[in-house]
Amino acid sequence: MRKVLIVDDDTIIRITLRSLINWEEMGFQIVADAIHGEAALAYLKDHTVDLIISDMKMPVLDGIGLLEAVSHFAVMPKVLVLSGYDDFKLVRDAFRLGACDYLLKADLNGELLRNMLEGLSKEWANEDEAGRASAAEEGREKISDSERLTAMAMGKCGLDEAFFDGDYLVVQFEIDEFQKHAGRFAGDFEGKLIKPLLEFAAQIPRVVSRCVLGTISPSRYVMLYRILDGGQYQANAVSTCRQLCSVWNNFLNLPVSAGISSKGNGAGDFHARFEEAGGWLSLHWLKGKAAVCSPWEKGSVDxxxxxxxxxxxxxxxxxxxxxxxxxxxxxxxxxxxxxxxxxxxxxxxxxxxxxxxxxxxxxxxxxxxxxxxxxxxxxxxxxxxxxxxxxxxxxxxxxxxxxxxxxAHQNDRRQADMMSRAKHFIMDNYANPELTLGSVAGYVGLNEKYFSSRFTKEEGMTFSNYLTEVRIRKARELMEQTDLKIYEISQSVGYNSVEHFTRVFKKICQVSPGAYRK
Structure with a gap:
């Protein structure tokens, strides 16, 4: 099993990562989580892990500080970076420090996480240094302009001066409500989403003649728009973006919004224009879905x-x-x-x-x-x-x-989801004698007292009674379906003392375990 450490100050993100997939089926085990980089380093003093999944923005010690520290380890674990849409500068710094990949929090879903872990597993399976160097050399020879643009935007490689010759604009595109659409692609984002999206763009002559389009994530794309039309470039750039968004909506049924930067020139301007495009894109919420935002709109918010x-x-x-x-x-x-x-x-x-x-x-x-x-x-x-x-x-x-x-409605729904996760956690861990109200409350990220009252309200019984019912029901199943001895069944359902198990069983079932089996 590959050991995984999750580092994020957001309890919901930590819980979400744990529950999105079956980690052990994929050969991974989450061994711990930490609320900031300093807590992670304290854990890593006494433990080794294969993979760190870390947020970038955290109190005490952030993701960059954590990466700087682990980059000096004798064997550096692989690091998967979690970021928000305004964290691209931090992601570039993370790549320079040795991060292996990144995942936008807004894209977080089971299929995407599973794809990333499968990719990491293949990397571990091919750890032959000579093979990796050869593959990297081959990749450099075949890299497309689209891939080069993405790599430069995310800091995976240096900026190519020739690539940014002349004046240009940078555009960022985002698929609106990505989480609602992600399920349509059955986990194959590369083949069923990214490839068709880029292919449709390649059917538009003015995109082909002056633009390079790259993939930041399944939900986010970057475009370099080369200015070839003098004073008309602003209107033409907006028109091009609207045409792209329209094509993607009409043929892929994907609402896409865009943010356009002001004019840049040369490689030195690129990252600033990239960040600016993301800023304009973030304003599309004020206009609604499938909006194009640019610096030239009158009355627009700064x-x-x-x-x-x-x-x-x-x-x-x-x-x-x-x-x-x-x-x-x-x-x-x-x-x-x-x-x-x-x-x-x-x-x-x-x-x-x-x-x-x-x-x-x-x-x-x-x-x-x-x-x-x-x-x-x-x-x-x-x-x-x-x-x-x-x-x-x-x-x-x-x-x-x-x-x-x-x-209030959303909070009620989330609380109901938390209760559902709590019950799943109980079903997965009822055999552990150390399972407590506090451990379940901690798993779902709620205060113990609040969780206790909420659980009782939702289930009509206390946590303790619910856990007891689960254990006794499982014990009855084992008695009916196996030849295990009573003390073995007692241990299998979370009781260290067979005497205590017998008293609890008799109280609930009105007969002793031996009589029930007969």
Missing amino acids: YLAAKDAFVRYKRLTVGLLTADEMAVSEEKQKLIAAFYRSGLSSAKQELLYLICNLAWILNESHDDIGALFAEKVNYYEKIGRLEEMGSLELWLNNYFRWVMDYA
Whole structure:
């Protein structure tokens, strides 16, 4: 078994990674997890692992710090990086420090993770250094422009000056609601998604004549648009992106949004233009699905200003997405007072910043701000139609209520999912005498006291009674189907003491284990 260490400060991500696939079937075992890089290094002092799956942004010691440390190990484990859409600079640094691959958190699903692990298993199976060097040399000879663009964007290789000769734009594309569409491709993202998507793009003459399109991840793509048309390049670039998005939607049934950078020149500008394109793409939530965003749109929100607003609205956004009535009420009063002081125009801009931050937080948790309403919403248009502060305040009050109602529903659904995971965990571990309320609560990432009350409410019995029922039911099955001795059955269902097992069995079944077997 290949040993795996998960490093992420987000409990939900750690739980998700554990539950997405059957690790042992694939030859992997998750031996531990850690909430930051320092905790991971403390574990690695006394233990060796084959694979580290690490987030990039963590408190105490981040993913880069962890990579710098493990890069000095006598034998460096393979490192798979977890990142958000705005972490590409960190991903490039990670590759320079020896990371073997990366996975966007928004793409996280069982099929993609399984594909990555299969690829790593093949690497381990072919650890012959001479063979790897030969394969790498062969790969360099055959690499396409598309692959070269991807490698340079992600920092897997140096920038080629000749590749960026002249003026250009960088575009990032994203498949909207990727998680909803991922299941259609049955785990074969390369053959059933990426290849057809690139092939359809290659049927468009102006894409072929001036563009290079590369794959960042199954949900995210990068395009270099070479400027060959002087003063008309802005309109032509937008038109080209809209045509691409339309083709992908019509023939692959995939809604795709795009973000276009300002003009760059030479290799030195590329990474900045790449990051800028991602920034513009992140604003597409304000326009709805299948939107094209660029620096030339009048009235568009500034990405960096919206990002800076995160600190101002952190308590409010957290309150909205946890349906915290008190926190939202307090922050809303402050917000409306500030709006009246600043005036209508400034208030509209700030409201767009706030909605941006809500959208980004929802997207990080595999949710979609578009799900708030049945119809597609263009927030620029909706907020633009508010002509005085009174109507803006009324709309804001209604909007906050919609968000909190949606968040409460989603939280209830997630809690139900957690209870389902808890019961699966109990079924997988009932034979362990050390299984406790605390260990199950920790597995699903909930406070022990809250988990206990929630479990009792959901199941109509306490955790202890539920576990006892599971164990006794399994014991009865073993008595009916096997010739195991009573003490062996006792141990098989999690009881160290056969006397205790006998008392519990008789209390529930009204007969002793021996009498039940007869």
